[in-house]
Amino acid sequence: MGRWEPNARGRMRHAALELFAERGFEQTTAAEIAERAGVTERTFFRHFTDKREVLFAGTEQLQETMVERLGEASVARPLDAVVAAIADAASSIDLDLARPRSAVINANPSLLEREALKMVSLARAAAETLRERGVPDPAATLAAESGVAVFRAAFEVWVGDPEPTRLADRIQEALGQLRATLG
Amino acid sequence: MGRWEPNARGRMRHAALELFAERGFEQTTAAEIAERAGVTERTFFRHFTDKREVLFAGTEQLQETMVERLGEASVARPLDAVVAAIADAASSIDLDLARPRSAVINANPSLLEREALKMVSLARAAAETLRERGVPDPAATLAAESGVAVFRAAFEVWVGDPEPTRLADRIQEALGQLRATLG
Secondary structure, three states: OOOHHHHHHHHHHHHHHHHHHHOOOOOOOHHHHHHHHOOHHHHHHHHOOOOOHHHHHHHHHHHHHHHHHHHHHOOOHHHHHHHHHHHHHOOOOOHHHHHHHHHHOOOHHHHHHHHHHHHHHHHHHHHHHHHHHHOOHHHHHHHHHHHHHHHHHHHOOOOOHHOOOHHHHHHHHHHHHHHHHHO | OOOOHHHHHHHHHHHHHHHHHHOOOOOOHHHEEEEEEOOHHHHHHHOOOOHHHHHHHHHHHHHHHHHHHHHOOOOHHHHHHHHHEEEEHHHHOOOHHHHHHHHHHHHHHHHHHHHHHHHHHHHHHHHHHHHHEEEEEEEEEEHHHHHHHHHHHHHHHHOOOOOOOOOHHHHHHHHHHHHHHHH
16 A cells, blocks of 8 residues: 555545535445545545445444454443443544535435444444453343444434534433433 | 235244255245245235245334334333333244244344344334434433343343243343443
């Protein structure tokens, strides 16, 4: 990978979100994304399987980082550990990318389905990591799935906030609301 | 629909699970399911879109019944309401069908994906019903997703129990474990 390519990757993500917003997801081609980002189609396909994966590359990264953090954290309180690991992994998410991304996904049922499966995968990875750390099931699965539910609820609030806020604050609020719900 | 058909539907579900266990899901055709159930292929396709849907017809029914129960229940404690509505809807699930069904699904990644999406749909329906009943978001989403997580964790334990147990008991245990996780 050339040294300029991390930048090219960012340009492709921005270009894709712009084009999806302007023309719609279905009407945009990988070639158009590459052109707007100033890269060749070959470069595009070296980074992404298809135009859809431009939207989900960040989620894969989120999962990897979450698993890493959860593997190192105390799991005495499994739900808190999952939420903290996701919050940490999500701290690098850029709101200016997250907002148009959510808009594209919410407008396309097949993307919503893909997003839902990515969240299932995130929960499975968290549960698996907890089990490796000695947390038995069903506690591991419950903590993982509830932790992902907290993240998703918080994320929805965050991208919808009219003024930019901190995702970490929204996550703590959602965790508090889950506690209140169970109370 | 002829008066004998509810019975035919049950026979098709049994026949499908038998064949999936004997030959594998991919290797079984709708025609073979119809033949073993003693119905015509036309009857099969009047009941099910394809062989995959034989496995998920019960989940659609579960969702409908859950929405109905949740629409009538007190939602002062939203998570308890979701769990009670799912437990009520799930009380008619037959363990002798649930066990081979889980075995088929766990052996096929595409069926696991489908099952995951059905659970996402179940959670969305529960959240929507809670919102209609006046529970605001994110409390509605959190209660719905955690309630479905409780159900799924309990279901896994239930189908894996060497001796038959009551699903309702497993659900109450899982709810207790979620409370303990949040403690």
